[in-house]
Amino acid sequence: MESFIFAMFNGVLYGMLLFLLASGLTLIFSMMGVLNFAHASFFMLGAYFAYQISEGLNFWAALIVAPVIVGLVGAGIERWGLRPVHRYGHVAELLFTFGVAYVIEELVQMIWGRVPVPYEIPDVMAGALFTWQGFDYSIYRVFMLVVSVAIFVALFALLTYTRIGLIIRAAVSDPIHVATLGHDIPRIFMWTFGFGCALAGVAGVVGGNVLGTEPAMAIQLGPIVFVVIVIGGLGSLGGALVAALLIGIVTRLAIFYDYGVGSLILALGLEIDTAGMLRDFTRITTAQVAPVLPYLMLVLMLIFKPRGLFGTRDV
Amino acid sequence: MALIKWVRTFAVMLPVVLVAFSARGADTVKLGLIEPFSGPIAAVGRDTLEIFEFFANEVNQRGGVLGGRHIEIVPLDNAMNAEKTTQQLRKVIDDDIRFVSQGVGSNHALNIIKFLQRHNRRNPDQAILYLNHSAVTTSFTNELCSFWHFRFDANVDMKVAALVTQLGRDPSVQKLYMLNQNYAYGQAFQVAAQQMLAERAPGIELVGDELIVPFGKVLDFTPYIAKIKAAGADTVLTGNWGPDLVRFVKAASEANLDASFYTIYAGIPSSVAGIGAKDGIATRLKQVTEMHENDPLYDQQPAELLDTYDRWRQQTGKSIYSERMRWTIEFFAAALNKAGSDDPALVAAAMEGMTMEGPAGPLVMRGADHQIIFPMVISTMAEDLERPYIYEGDNYEVAFATDGWIMSDAIELPTTCEMKRP
Numbered sequence: 001m002e003s004f005i006f007a008m009f010n011g012v013l014y015g016m017l018l019f020l021l022a023s024g025l026t027l028i029f030s031m032m033g034v035l036n037f038a039h040a041s042f043f044m045l046g047a048y049f050a051y052q053i054s055e056g057l058n059f060w061a062a063l064i065v066a067p068v069i070v071g072l073v074g075a076g077i078e079r080w081g082l083r084p085v086h087r088y089g090h091v092a093e094l095l096f097t098f099g100v101a102y103v104i105e106e107l108v109q110m111i112w113g114r115v116p117v118p119y120e121i122p123d124v125m126a127g128a129l130f131t132w133q134g135f136d137y138s139i140y141r142v143f144m145l146v147v148s149v150a151i152f153v154a155l156f157a158l159l160t161y162t163r164i165g166l167i168i169r170a171a172v173s174d175p176i177h178v179a180t181l182g183h184d185i186p187r188i189f190m191w192t193f194g195f196g197c198a199l200a201g202v203a204g205v206v207g208g209n210v211l212g213t214e215p216a217m218a219i220q221l222g223p224i225v226f227v228v229i230v231i232g233g234l235g236s237l238g239g240a241l242v243a244a245l246l247i248g249i250v251t252r253l254a255i256f257y258d259y260g261v262g263s264l265i266l267a268l269g270l271e272i273d274t275a276g277m278l279r280d281f282t283r284i285t286t287a288q289v290a291p292v293l294p295y296l297m298l299v300l301m302l303i304f305k306p307r308g309l310f311g312t313r314d315v
Numbered sequence: 316m317a318l319i320k321w322v323r324t325f326a327v328m329l330p331v332v333l334v335a336f337s338a339r340g341a342d343t344v345k346l347g348l349i350e351p352f353s354g355p356i357a358a359v360g361r362d363t364l365e366i367f368e369f370f371a372n373e374v375n376q377r378g379g380v381l382g383g384r385h386i387e388i389v390p391l392d393n394a395m396n397a398e399k400t401t402q403q404l405r406k407v408i409d410d411d412i413r414f415v416s417q418g419v420g421s422n423h424a425l426n427i428i429k430f431l432q433r434h435n436r437r438n439p440d441q442a443i444l445y446l447n448h449s450a451v452t453t454s455f456t457n458e459l460c461s462f463w464h465f466r467f468d469a470n471v472d473m474k475v476a477a478l479v480t481q482l483g484r485d486p487s488v489q490k491l492y493m494l495n496q497n498y499a500y501g502q503a504f505q506v507a508a509q510q511m512l513a514e515r516a517p518g519i520e521l522v523g524d525e526l527i528v529p530f531g532k533v534l535d536f537t538p539y540i541a542k543i544k545a546a547g548a549d550t551v552l553t554g555n556w557g558p559d560l561v562r563f564v565k566a567a568s569e570a571n572l573d574a575s576f577y578t579i580y581a582g583i584p585s586s587v588a589g590i591g592a593k594d595g596i597a598t599r600l601k602q603v604t605e606m607h608e609n610d611p612l613y614d615q616q617p618a619e620l621l622d623t624y625d626r627w628r629q630q631t632g633k634s635i636y637s638e639r640m641r642w643t644i645e646f647f648a649a650a651l652n653k654a655g656s657d658d659p660a661l662v663a664a665a666m667e668g669m670t671m672e673g674p675a676g677p678l679v680m681r682g683a684d685h686q687i688i689f690p691m692v693i694s695t696m697a698e699d700l701e702r703p704y705i706y707e708g709d710n711y712e713v714a715f716a717t718d719g720w721i722m723s724d725a726i727e728l729p730t731t732c733e734m735k736r737p
Contacts, residue, residue, distance in 0.1 A: 003545050010537045113707065114358035116561065116589035121569070126593075128571060135541065136571045210569070211534055212561050212589055220531045220558070255538035258525075287525065288497060291532040 002133030007256040008249060013141055015248025016148035020203035021221070022228040022240040023155060024196030030172050030235030031192045033090060034082065037097040040222035041104040042197040046070045046204020047213040048112055051119035059122040063147075067201035074197025078190045101218065109215045116214035144206045151202060152241060159237070168192060172235070227294045231301050233311020242309055247297070251290045260285035343387035344380060344657050346371070346446075346647065347407045347415040349400055349423070352392040358585065359419050363448075363640065364390050365631060367416070370644040373623055380651040386644070391415075393423060400426050407443060408434070413659045416643060418449025418468070421500065428455060431463045439737060444659035448643045453503060456686035460732035463659070465666055465685045467643045469605070471500065471554070472728055475507040476515075477603045477691040477721040478552065478577050483516035484719065485550075485575075490522045492548035492574070494539060496529035496559055504554030504579075522546040531558040536566035543567075549574055551598075556580035561589035568594035575599040581696065582607065582715055584636060584706040592713035595696035602715060603693050605673070606638045608702040610692060610717045612674045632708035642678060642687070645671060660737055675720050684732035691726060693718045 025039045049069050053062035077100060085096045121140045128136035159165035171178045171188050179185045211217060228247060232239025261284045289296075301308060348367055350360035367388045375385040389412060391403040400423045407415055417423055427445050435442040445464045447455065453470040455461075469477070482488050493508060495501035505524065512519060523546045527533050543551065551574050555563055564576060580586060581595070581602040590600065606613075614621070624635055646666060651657060654665040667682035675690040694715035704711040 003541055006541050007538055010535065010541070014535050114356075115585035115706065118588060118591045118711075120591055120593065135544065138569055138571075140569070210565070212558060212565065214558065214589060216531060216558065221534065224534075252538045256541060258542070288528065291528045 002135060003256060004253075005133075006135040006137075007252045009137065010141075011249035011252035012245060013145050013248070014252065015245035016145060016152075017203055017207050018224065018228050018248060019241050019244035020148050020151060020206075021200050021225045022232070022244055023152070023237060024199035025225055026229045026232070026235055026237060026240045027199070028193055028196040029229065031168065032189050034093045034097065034193075035090075035226075036193075036196070037094065037222070038077075038101040038104060039097075039196075039200055040218040040225055041101045042070050042074055042200040043204040043207070043221060044108060044213075044215075044218040045073065045104065046201030047119060047208025047217065048108055048117065048204075049201070050205040050208055051112075051117050051213055054119070054122070063202075063205055066205045067198040070201030070204070071194040071198030075190050075194030077197075078193035082193065083186060083190070101222070105215055105218060112215075114215060116212055119209045119213040121209045140210070144210070147202070147206055151199070155199075155237065224294055227298045229308075230298055231294075231308055233308030235312065236308070236310040239308055239310030247294045250297075251293055254286040254290040254293055256287075258285050258287045343385045344651060345387050345389050345410075345412045345414065347389045347391050347403070347410075347412045349391045349393050349403050349407075349415055349417040349427070350419050351395040352390055354394045354396075356395055356419070360392070362584075362633070363419065363637075364388065365633075366637060366640045367644065369627060369631070370641045374644060374648045380648050381655070381657065384657075386648065393417075395420065395423075397422055397426050401430060404430050404434075404443075408441065411441075413442070413657065414444050414446065414647070414662075416446040416448055418447055418640075421450040421452040421455075424450030424452065424455060425459070428459060428461050428464050432461055435463050435737070439660075442659045442737075444663050446643050446647060448640050449637070452499065453507075456684040457731045460684045460730070460734055462663060462685075462734055462736050465646075465663070465680065465687075467646065467687050468639045469689070469691060469726065470686060471503045472507045473686075473688075473726045474579050474603050474691070475504060475554075476511055476726050476728060477693065478579070479508060479511040479515050480721050480725045481601075481603075481693040481719060482512075482519060482550065482552070482577060488516075488519055488550045488575070490520050490546070490548045491550045491552055492523040492525075492543045492546055493521065494523070494525045494527060494543075494551065494553045494555065494563065496555055497526035498529050501526060501529060501554055508552060519550075522548050527555075527559065529559060531562075533559065533562065536563045537570060539563070540566050540570045540572050543574065544570070544572060550577065551575070552577045554579055556583065557586065558589070561586055564590050564598050564600060565594050568597040572598070575601065577601050577693075579603055582636060582694075584634065584704060587696075587704050587711055587713065588706065588709075592696070592698055592711070595713060596698065600696040601693055601718065603691050603721075604636075604638075605642075605689060605691060606635075606675075607692065607694050607715050607717070608635055609700045609714050610674070610694070613702075616674055628705065633706050634702070634704050634714075638674075639687075642671070646680065676723055679723070681727075681730075683734065684730040685734075686730065688723050688727045690720050690722045692720050 021043055025036055028034055028036050046066050049066035050062040053065055082093060082096060085092050125139040125143055127139060129139040129142050130137055159169060167183055171185060175185050228243045229240055232243030261281060348364055350363050351357055352360045371386040371388050379385045393400040393403055417427055424447055431443055431445055447464060447466045449468045451468055451471045453472045455464060456466055456470060495505045576598045581600045582604060646669060650662045650666040650669060654661040666680055669680045671678045673689050678687055678689040680687050694717045696713060697716040698713055700714040700716060703714045
């Protein structure tokens with residue numbers, strides 16, 4: 001039971017980190033129809049900026065300043081890069097963001113080098129907050145959870161209760177009418193893009209020191225974020241939250257409860273094939289396939305419910 | 316001011332340029348180095364090239380080989396792509412280069428071994444010799460062994476033998492957890508460790524034995540740490556490298572896992588940078604290598620070698636990590652001189668059974684399978700050492716301190732190689 005709760009805690013935590021990333025991506029998609037391939041690169045930029053700022057000042061400054069800079073970079077890329085490409089359609093936009101991802105990776109390698117940078121958890125949060133049933137719950141992980149939950153609540157409130165949220169939601173469903181009412185749609189797009197990137201930046205600041213800050217981090221995290229928004233339903237914030245938590249928890253539990261194909265066969269009262277053709281198959285355990293499970297969920301979701309859990313439009 | 320600076324730079328560079336030109340002008344012995352010089356792990360390839368060029372230059376400064384000829388390193392980029400490795404081998408043939416070296420990635424090494432087997436059989440008068448400086452798959456010196464392949468690094472089984480021997484010596488090791496990457500190398504590590512634990516450390520209980528999806532696919536190792544904790548392990552044995560090692564160690568430290576980590580590749584500079592002093596020391600992180608800069612034997616090495624090391628550090632801003640690459644060059648030069656010819660078949664024959672003085676005992680190139688045998692050292696990450704890690708001018712303020720040496724008799728393993736000589 002104690003290990004179940006520990007696995008759940010880490011699952012929820014990882015899920016919330018994925019949500020921070022996916023929320024920005026899904027916001028940009030629902031608003032502009034752009035699938036931002038460079039999204040995980042902004043996550044990486046967040047981590048690198050946070051490292052640089054915490055070297056000069058401290059972690060708390062990084063937590064505030066780094067996402068702002070990432071957001072401004074994102075807004076700039078939208079204004080001077082994506083906007084001119086917009087009129088050539090979604091494929092051109094997709095290719096543009098694809099290129100941006102590579103450019104950012106190369107720039108990061110030029111500035112900070114190809115080896116990982118020592119971006120560490122701040123000393124004040126290094127220890128365990130509490131130890132329960134033999135498992136340490138570190139201060140920093142609890143802090144990550146608090147930050148991500150706070151951002152979810154703030155984001156939800158922003159979109160639901162404020163005038164800005166109202167305009168954004170209106171621009172999503174009916175951009176022409178909103179423009180007719182005198183709102184500057186390109187400007188709204190620009191700031192939405194920047195805001196989405198800033199959210200990825202926050203994820204980079206709080207996640208970079210746990211996952212490791214290196215040039216390959218964007219490529220490694222990129223695919224899983226797309227899985228989250230497809231399973232959750234493109235453009236659905238609630239869907240992204242549920243999908244992110246689902247992926248986080250399922251992969252954690254699969255690693256922890258290490259059931260194999262072999263144990264399933266035993267449970268069915270059959271004999272295990274230990275020498276024949278299927279011997280490698282019977283040795284597969286859930287822990288080994290855990291990182292692949294999200295992609296399996298993606299495939300199944302696209303087959304049986306192409307709009308995702310809460311999606312309102314087709315992929 | 317700027318002009319003066321340029322003039323100075325030019326004055327400093329002039330002899331280097333002249334030497335470079337004269338080296339090119341004379342008849343050189345070319346060694347093609349096939350490594351990734353572009354792509355995501357280009358840094359590894361460039362580090363390798365830097366070491367090769369530096370130590371080839373050392374040999375050249377001493378008077379070269381074969382009565383004054385220079386060794387010239389020819390970099391050939393494979394971009395970590397197996398097909399490009401083959402393309403570069405064709406280029407090697409076209410340019411009449413007769414010696415190649417490679418080490419990053421056993422799949423490329425396998426490619427080269429198979430390619431040269433065929434090529435050298437069909438073109439005996441254009442044979443090419445392969446000096447493998449780091450590819451560790453054991454079968455290259457067992458069932459796949461070739462007369463045209465020499466390995467200057469210990470293979471996986473030998474490295475595991477060294478680690479397990481040290482585990483058996485350490486009375487605090489009671490319950491061991493193994494975690495490895497699920498591909499050829501990780502599986503080979505796992506099988507070798509299972510076998511050697513039974514032979515050399517039967518008192519140690521194996522409480523977990525796990526394979527993970529390799530190459531950075533696992534982002535968060537916390538659930539594995541929870542399993543290790545639940546299993547009550549006091550020691551972890553892993554062959555992981557790169558991000559799979561960095562994240563594993565960092566997650567263990569963050570969860571306050573009280574266990575020692577026995578690894579092969581913890582000391583690679585990029586891994587040391589990624590793990591950092593705090594997490595490495597908290598996990599009592601250990602590596603197995605041919606030597607390291609803070610071993611007590613370091614200062615007992617020949618004075619001219621220590622001078623060379625100092626020059627290396629000054630010139631490149633990097634620590635000495637891969638002695639085996641220097642050995643590759645030294646063996647190559649010695650074999651050329653011993654053969655008195657740059658005919659690859661004669662050089663290969665000269666290299667068989669060749670020995671050189673190592674820091675803790677002789678380095679022996681075993682003739683039976685072309686596998687080098689040498690004592691290895693287990694060391695633990697520590698602070699406040701005389702020579703902390705430096706990499707491209709950054710000081711990591713951490714390095715490794717020796718736990719113990721494993722002598723050659725405990726590392727040398729029988730071979731199944733049936734060498735076919737031309």
